[in-house]
Amino acid sequence: MGASLLVLSIVVPIAGLLLAFVAGGHQVERIALATLPIGLTIAVAVAVTMHQADGPLVYLLGGWAPPLGVALRADGLSAVMMVTTAVVICAIGVFARADFVIPEGMAEARAPLAFWILLLGVWGALNTVFLGGDLFTLYVALELLTFAAVPLVSLDGRAETVRAALRYLLFALLGSVLYLAGTALLYGAWGTLDIVLLSRLVSAQPATIVAAALMTVGLLAKTALFPLHLWLPPAHAGAPAAASAALSALVVKGSFFIAVRLWFQVMPALPGPSAAQLLAALGAAAILFGSIAALRQERLKLLIAYSTLAQIGYLFLMFPLAYHAGATQLESGGALSGGMLQAISHATAKAAMFMAAGLIYEALGHDRMAGLAGVGRVLPITLAAFALAGVALIGAPPSGAYAAKTLLLRAADETAQWWWAVTIQAGGILTSSYVLLLLAHAVAPAPAPIALRARVSRTREAVVFVLALLSLCLGLIPWHAYLPIAAQALSSPLTFDALSSALWPILAGGVVAILIGRGAIKFGGIPGVVVGSVDRIRRTALVWISGVMRVDDMLQQWPAAVLALLALTIVFGIAMWVGR
């Protein structure tokens, strides 16, 4: 009974998709909205059943056991990701109703039809990613996810979004070909692609190392880890708000999840410490580039898109922290749990942020940072939701990101890798800086009363607010039932110490925002000497920043990105060979 839930979790969204496509017209939205609660119930049921069964759920398709057949498996990681996905998709569904209305007098419109069908497609594909027990099933799931995600970018049909979608598709295809080549080599070497069987077989011989390097880099390209991010900012910033939320919160987590499966479960002994250090170094670079670029954006949605870039970097910091002293393989412990919690926390917070940005755009008719003054007065609930999501992203207690940060810092301490502890703290400061910059623009008094272009519905504001609040309370959930967290690793997040330790990154972030943020923040009643010296530092910093932005522009050129991809494949191969 329990295992057949796994099949249902894939079949239900896909059946909804097909039914909606056939019915068409006004039925599409009804069918999609009816599918949402069913899918959510199934995801929760999988999590509960898994907890009761006290072990992974396995479903053998057609009753054939691997290596002859193909299995679906749900472990703790799958269960938490499935529930997160279901919750975020349901919130997006309720939020998106008003955006995708079929115009009066028309039987059907392109954007609503495409949106609801693609949303269900993304859901079905993600559940397949979380449950697939076989590397080739995961390849198919990854492609389904890309095919559902790419058209979401160009829903409104403007030329620039079509261009962004094409860029995304072509780069994602390159990534999946690398992954596919890796599966061919693995099958040739070991005769199976089943995750459990492979994990017992693989050893570090040349074909396996080449396969691991190809698959890792292919997945990084799809996850848009720096420097393979050329497709992400235009795609995520150009899509309609509800679609951006799905893309940024969920779709990039699909390929990330497969990378985690590959490294932690298929070949924990293979990559070696140097490859893990390299992966985290790319993550650190992503945090730095993404955050600085976010601080310099003129538009709100681009700021949030670059923030996604930075947060993706954060997800990859867990890999070297999973190597304990003297250990020869990645251990599924606190570091892994921290990374997964970060992914879950980012999913909820980022979905709330993109949807809040969508409401601001709807009310003002633009999302220019410079024109945000006074938004706090006209859209207080939206801005409050934005602030809550921002605080959750920064990692203030009791958010999920706080729990993640605690676990990662503890792992860094245990494995004596102080440099990653520094990176984690610096990441928190940089995150605070762009969140504060945005809030400073939004709460500033408006020079003239704002003329609202459209009234924002209370239901939609409420959805965003609840999602942001949920993101802030994630740290209170007993995760140890599903993730490998040692007892007492997470103390109560609501103590005075925890709260006060969250304060200084926010203060430091404020200083960073004042020094390098776009649009100088002005304060009254400050002596001229201080203002003058701040201005001098700011000018010097901006010279460096413009250099960073030029590097970013260069990396967003197609040939540079593909060459970076090839170079990374080779470097990962060498690092894994050396670390044998």
Place this chain on the structure above:
Amino acid sequence: MSAIVFGLCGAVAAGLGLYGLITEAQPLRKILAFNVLGAGVFLVFGVVARRGAAAGFAGDPVPQALVITGMVVAFAATAMAVALLLRLLNLTGATTLDADTTAVESDSMGT
């Protein structure tokens, strides 16, 4: 013997495809380059099938089944990319992936 020849052909095709993806600016050529690269990888699957053949069989059927799925995916991907490209051409009268260049400066299609 044939496995080595086909393996080398696969490697060459993959290399040509990658070269095309780096150097060609035109999206249509990039789509073609992706297909050449994909064909190279599919050939490698064929080699894997051949080398893994059990006694009395021409090849291991599993990689053959995988490669058919891979081809279907590549076909769907190509169709989607071409559809997006046609849409872009209809909207702007040009096909370029660089957001900064205007339609006037970019290469026109159909050459």
